[in-house]
Amino acid sequence: MEFLRWTVEEGVAIATIQRPPANALSRGLILEVNELLNAVEHDDTVRVIVLHGDGRFFSAGADIKEFTDVSSGAEFTKLSANGQDVFERLEKFPKPVIAGIHGAALGGGLELAMSCHFRYVSEKAKLGLPELQLGLIPGFGGTQRLPRYVGVAKAAEMMFTSDPITGTEAVKWGLANAAFSDEELLPQTIATAKRIAKKSPVTLKAAIDMLQFAKHTSFYEGVEAEAQAFGTVFMSADAKEGIQAFIEKREPTFTGK
Numbered sequence: 279m280e281f282l283r284w285t286v287e288e289g290v291a292i293a294t295i296q297r298p299p300a301n302a303l304s305r306g307l308i309l310e311v312n313e314l315l316n317a318v319e320h321d322d323t324v325r326v327i328v329l330h331g332d333g334r335f336f337s338a339g340a341d342i343k344e345f346t347d348v349s350s351g352a353e354f355t356k357l358s359a360n361g362q363d364v365f366e367r368l369e370k371f372p373k374p375v376i377a378g379i380h381g382a383a384l385g386g387g388l389e390l391a392m393s394c395h396f397r398y399v400s401e402k403a404k405l406g407l408p409e410l411q412l413g414l415i416p417g418f419g420g421t422q423r424l425p426r427y428v429g430v431a432k433a434a435e436m437m438f439t440s441d442p443i444t445g446t447e448a449v450k451w452g453l454a455n456a457a458f459s460d461e462e463l464l465p466q467t468i469a470t471a472k473r474i475a476k477k478s479p480v481t482l483k484a485a486i487d488m489l490q491f492a493k494h495t496s497f498y499e500g501v502e503a504e505a506q507a508f509g510t511v512f513m514s515a516d517a518k519e520g521i522q523a524f525i526e527k528r529e530p531t532f533t534g535k
């Protein structure tokens with residue numbers, strides 16, 4: 279694998295996203311998340327997975343530069359649905375997956391982290407769904423998962439403003455379980471994972487299966503609608519402006535077209 283490395287320690291696979299400079303989720307990286315799950319699913323030496331990012335960030339989201347190669351709404355809907363499928367597999371994965379978030383988990387990066395079973399964060403990390411700043415909407419399940427963690431009103435504020443919240447605030451809002459200093463984050467995440475790895479894999483799988491009942495059927499209707507809207511929104515002039523503005527490092531001017 280090119281962008282995802284892992285080592286196994288006392289039943290814990292420590293998986294590191296390594297795609298500098300921002301660990302942006304290219305199509306290739308999303309495929310590798312799926313490959314990681316293939317590799318560890320039937321490996322009895324792995325009982326828990328810790329997912330974290332190398333470098334400055336956990337992940338700054340979908341690779342915005344790759345968006346310029348996408349030309350049709352249908353292709354964008356497919357991109358969204360593919361990401362949703364991998365993240366859904368992660369959420370249902372029979373072994374616990376814990377995200378350790380430092381730096382930033384934005385857009386698809388937060389959507390990836392929200393698909394893990396729980397999250398530890400560094401106090402100063404930035405967590406947000408800033409897609410509206412690009413003239414887009416979240417497309418990897420974020421519109422459905424964020425309100426389930428923080429409530430509808432906070433999710434609305436986060437999406438409408440594109441403003442991230444800090445790791446400390448994320449704990450307050452129920453999006454993350456605990457916040458640590460940058461130095462303590464990974465050791466604490468791994469220590470918890472090692473404790474969980476001592477539990478019976480049978481019971482862990484059953485607990486994960488039961489957690490799925492916390493989702494309602496409307497979740498699936500919601501993500502289907504999200505993928506459609508993601509493709510439609512992508513075809514707007516504002517999406518092109520938002521993506522271009524990011525690449526040119528300037529503020530976007532949205533016209534409503």
Ligand SMILES: C/C=C/C(=O)SCCNC(=O)CCNC(=O)[C@H](O)C(C)(C)COP(=O)(O)OP(=O)(O)OC[C@H]1O[C@@H](n2cnc3c(N)ncnc32)[C@H](O)[C@@H]1OP(=O)(O)O
Binds near residue numbers: 384
């Ligand atoms: C379905 C899913 C949709 C999505 O996920 S859409 C994407 C949502 N995510 C975002 O909108 C986040 C965009 N990025 C940022 O806001 C900022 O960046 C950060 C807050 C993460 C970091 O800011 P700073 O510390 O000032 O660094 P920097 O110079 O902006 O970024 C460092 C390098 O990383 C590249 N980069 C950052 N995010 C992305 C991305 N999401 N896709 C592709 N590249 C990205 C930049 O361009 C730059 O690169 P260079 O050094 O070559 O100029």
